[in-house]
Amino acid sequence: MKKYAKTIVAIAFLLVLGGAVKAEAQDTIVVKVPFQFVVGGKTLPAGTYTVHRLLNNSSGPFSLTSEENGTSVFVLPYVSDDAPVYNPQVTFQRVGGQSFLSTIQTPWEIYHIPVSQSAIGEALAKSRNGGVATERSGGN
Numbered sequence: 152m153k154k155y156a157k158t159i160v161a162i163a164f165l166l167v168l169g170g171a172v173k174a175e176a177q178d179t180i181v182v183k184v185p186f187q188f189v190v191g192g193k194t195l196p197a198g199t200y201t202v203h204r205l206l207n208n209s210s211g212p213f214s215l216t217s218e219e220n221g222t223s224v225f226v227l228p229y230v231s232d233d234a235p236v237y238n239p240q241v242t243f244q245r246v247g248g249q250s251f252l253s254t255i256q257t258p259w260e261i262y263h264i265p266v267s268q269s270a271i272g273e274a275l276a277k278s279r280n281g282g283v284a285t286e287r288s289g290g291n
Contacts, residue, residue: 178204178257180239181218188243189270190215190252191224202241202255213255213262228255228262246271247278 183199199218205211205225216223237258243250244266251270255262 178202178259180255180257182239182241184241186250188250188252190264191226192267192270193224194249195222195224202257204257215252226252226255226264229265231263232261234259234261244271247274249274249277 180202181199182202184195185197187194187196189195195215195217196219198220201214201216201218203214203216205214213226213228214223215226234256238256239258240256241252242254242256244253245251251266251274252264253266254264
């Protein structure tokens with residue numbers, strides 16, 4: 152029960168901080184993902200998503216919000232690099248039959264998203280061929 156309480160407090164904290172940041176200082180991209188994918192332990196359906204940085208710093212959290220149904224997931228990147236070119240996109244790591252969100256590239260920076268090793272292990276165990284590949288979905 153304590154685990155859930157900590158998660159709820161963390162999400163509420165992120166929402167409050169996100170509301171205090173000016174919109175013009177945030178990275179936002181819109182991407183169309185043609186397949187279901189996993190991020191933050193949650194499987195999301197194919198669709199159009201707004202990827203929005205919540206804080207005005209490179210290590211701050213992002214939200215992914217479905218334009219079809221409004222579902223949101225919060226993502227905390229662990230590394231930020233300068234983007235070499237203006238090419239907003241999201242990148243997925245394909246393991247077995249599942250696609251895991253692995254990077255978010257905004258016009259200015261690239262954010263790497265942690266993918267749980269246990270989730271990868273489960274996907275490999277379910278997979279018949281155990282192959283790993285990378286997929287990209289460009290931004291608008």
